[in-house]
Amino acid sequence: MKGLTATPELRQHLDGLRQQSHHQSVSPEEVTRIVEQVLSTMGGEITSTDVKLYRELEGLARFIQNARSEIAQVRPDAISSHDIPSATDELDAVVGATEEATGAILDAAEQLENLTSSLPPEQATVISDVVTRIYEACNFQDVTGQRITKVVRTLKQIEERVSAMLAAFGDELTRMQTDTATPKYNPAAGPSIAPDQVDLLHGPALPDEAKRQAEIDAILASFG
Amino acid sequence: MDKNMPILIVDDYKTMLRIIRNLLKQLGFDNVDEATDGSTALHRLREKNYGLVISDWNMEPMTGLQLLREVRNDAKLKHIPFVMVTAESKTENVIAAKEAGVTNYIVKPFNAETLKQKLVAVFGNF
Numbered sequence: 001m002k003g004l005t006a007t008p009e010l011r012q013h014l015d016g017l018r019q020q021s022h023h024q025s026v027s028p029e030e031v032t033r034i035v036e037q038v039l040s041t042m043g044g045e046i047t048s049t050d051v052k053l054y055r056e057l058e059g060l061a062r063f064i065q066n067a068r069s070e071i072a073q074v075r076p077d078a079i080s081s082h083d084i085p086s087a088t089d090e091l092d093a094v095v096g097a098t099e100e101a102t103g104a105i106l107d108a109a110e111q112l113e114n115l116t117s118s119l120p121p122e123q124a125t126v127i128s129d130v131v132t133r134i135y136e137a138c139n140f141q142d143v144t145g146q147r148i149t150k151v152v153r154t155l156k157q158i159e160e161r162v163s164a165m166l167a168a169f170g171d172e173l174t175r176m177q178t179d180t181a182t183p184k185y186n187p188a189a190g191p192s193i194a195p196d197q198v199d200l201l202h203g204p205a206l207p208d209e210a211k212r213q214a215e216i217d218a219i220l221a222s223f224g
Numbered sequence: 225m226d227k228n229m230p231i232l233i234v235d236d237y238k239t240m241l242r243i244i245r246n247l248l249k250q251l252g253f254d255n256v257d258e259a260t261d262g263s264t265a266l267h268r269l270r271e272k273n274y275g276l277v278i279s280d281w282n283m284e285p286m287t288g289l290q291l292l293r294e295v296r297n298d299a300k301l302k303h304i305p306f307v308m309v310t311a312e313s314k315t316e317n318v319i320a321a322k323e324a325g326v327t328n329y330i331v332k333p334f335n336a337e338t339l340k341q342k343l344v345a346v347f348g349n350f
Contacts, residue, residue: 102239110246132250132336135243139333142240146282146311200289200320201282204311204332211313213338216331219318 010037028061035061068169076162084159088152095145102141109134143204150203225347227252229275234258234265234291235309236283240332244278244309247336251343252350262286266294269301276346281310281317289324296325305346309334 013034017026035057113131116124204210231253233244241258248256257272259265263286265279277295281288288308295301305327310317313331321329328342344350 099237099239103242106239106242106246113246128250132247135246136333136335138239138243142235142237143311143332145237200312200317201287202312202314202317203282205313211315211318211331213331213334216313216318216329219315220322220329223322 007037010034013037028065031057031061031064071165071169076166080159080162080166084155084162088155091148091152091155095148098141098144102138105134105138109138146203225350226275227350228255229253230255230257230272231276231278232257232259232265232268232274234260234262234277234279234283234288236260236280240280240309244339247339250336251340262288262291262294265291269295269304270298274304276343277304277306278309279306281308281312281321289320292321292324292326307342307346309339 017030017034020026035054109131112127116127116131119127231248233241233248233256235241235244235258238260241260245256245258248254257268257274259268261283262279265277266286268274269277277291279288279291283291286294288310292306292308295304295306302325306325307328307330308321308326309330309332311332318329327346330338330342
């Protein structure tokens with residue numbers, strides 16, 4: 001820029017911000033300070049290019065401020081500390097409830113099966129077949145449980161990313177939020193999966209994507 | 225084959241352990257032990273001579289695939305038939321299990337007839 005002299009203080013300030021930007025975002029206030037420092041070092045005529053640059057920097061600072069404001073309205077702290085943990089708790093409860101219900105069904109089925117020894121053979125066979133169908137139907141609890149666990153895992157990943165975003169923005173985001181009363185929550189750390197196993201832990205496939213037993217048999221048979 | 229041979233079933237869902245146990249009982253296999261994770265299963269396998277392992281895949285901290293690899297890498301255990309019973313149905317899963325030495329592979333949800341067929345494939349008619 002014509003007439004611009006970079007003072008040692010300005011250069012030092014810019015170097016410091018460059019370092020800082022590797023680890024955290026630069027605040028709009030910092031950007032404004034830089035612009036003011038640049039303008040204060042300018043001697044002589046300010047060209048139209050200089051004015052354009054200043055306006056763009058001002059626009060950038062305003063954009064950053066608006067983005068932070070919008071993010072604050074999303075209430076990321078509530079999402080991270082309450083909404084997602086609440087959702088995962090609900091899903092865990094679903095798994096628990098279905099496991100309990102399935103247990104009750106199996107109790108009843110086993111009682112029926114125990115009766116077959118005292119029945120005539122024909123009736124015993126009928127009852128036994130019916131009980132087998134009940135056992136087969138109860139497979140559902142395992143599959144639905146795994147699907148729900150997959151959802152819970154995804155929610156926890158979202159929670160981690162929201163928490164990371166909160167950490168990146170720091171206290172400024174907290175100050176911008178209108179409702180300061182948020183419940184405290186310490187999500188329990190779940191067990192971790194070894195990184196080399198993550199790619200193979202797909203969980204149950206969707207019904208229109210799942211391979212049937214015949215297809216699995218064909219894959220196995222292809223090995224000879 | 226000896227229907228009295230010890231069988232180890234491994235799954236972190238107790239309901240599934242119960243279902244497999246009951247279906248095995250209907251087929252005449254009454255000598256069944258359970259483990260709810262791969263590490264416990266491996267410990268049991270090293271303490272007792274099992275004739276068959278039926279294992280889930282998706283378990284923590286040791287998955288069924290890791291258990292299979294441990295079994296196949298152990299000179300005393302490597303000959304034990306190992307049937308994976310799992311909801312993991314992608315081709316890459318089946319290939320990985322086969323390459324690790326799985327004897328057979330049943331995808332959940334499964335029925336009693338499929339379990340019987342796979343056991344017949346391993347042991348012959350019973």
